[in-house]
Amino acid sequence: MQTMWQAWAFFKRDLLSDLSYKFSFFLQVLNIFLTLASFYFLSKLVGDGILRNYAPFPFLLIGMAVNGYMTTSLYCFAQGIRGNQQAGTLKAVFSTPISPLSFLLYSSLYPMVRAGMDAALYLLGGVLFGLSLANVHLVSMLVIFTLSVVAFGSIGILSATFTLVFKKGDPLLWLFGGLSWLLGGVFYPLEVLPPFLQQAAQLLPITHALDGMRAAVLRGASPAEILPQIEILALFSLASVPLSLLAFVKGVEWTRVSGSLSHL
Secondary structure: HHHHHHHHHHHHHHHHHHHHHHHHHHHHHHHHHHHHHHHHHHEEEEEEEEHOOHHHHHHHHHHHHHHHHHHHHHHHHHHHHHHHHHHHHHHHHHHOOOHOOOHHHHHHHHHHHHHHHHHHHHHHHHHHOOOOOOOHHHHHHHHHHHHHHHHHHHHHHHHHHOOOOOOOOHHHHHHHHHHHHHHHHOOOOHHHOHHHHHHHHHHOOHHHHHHHHHHHHOOOOOOOOHHHHHHHHHHHHHHHHHHHHHHHHHHHHHHHHHHOOOOO
């Protein structure tokens, strides 16, 4: 019960903070719809046959939605750490009964929910531009969303560890985000890439998240039909989450021993 109250306290804090900047919140929502409009008209330049099973606009829309919640999942952990570093409150926070690991996970609750809200806004906004959601397989969509957020989040935790130890931005996020944009199939199918890059793309979780999400939302694929994507995302999560959590715990221990926890 205490854990639930602690989690709710963190979620409520971040929600109220977000809502306190109403104009900024409005601009973020507006940006989603402006982005959708831009890519809707851009999709008119692309022939329907080029993407095989999907029309250009739905293909791009799912790419933007998944990329959007991937970005949130990657950055929210490091932002929680860096924000408290700059405010000079990180040492005090880590001295409370809440463990550093709990602090990290609780701080990610609202951003993760917000990522889901942003993805939903992309889909609902797409309806205004003619996207049909009649074929959506809800279970498949939720399974892919959950597994991919966990997979992306594990990279985000590694980024938070880098930020905690080195007190600066993490090149891991730049590299992972850039490769995901280039190779993941966000804006174009993997078939346009050279064969060796297509093979490299299989190492990125966004590749499988996009394949599974497009199949679930646009074709109504059942979990059995997207089982390869589910298995790969689950394996990636099982391997990367324990590693990232262990790295963060070791990072906290190092900053305490070195006396750098309160450094900016």
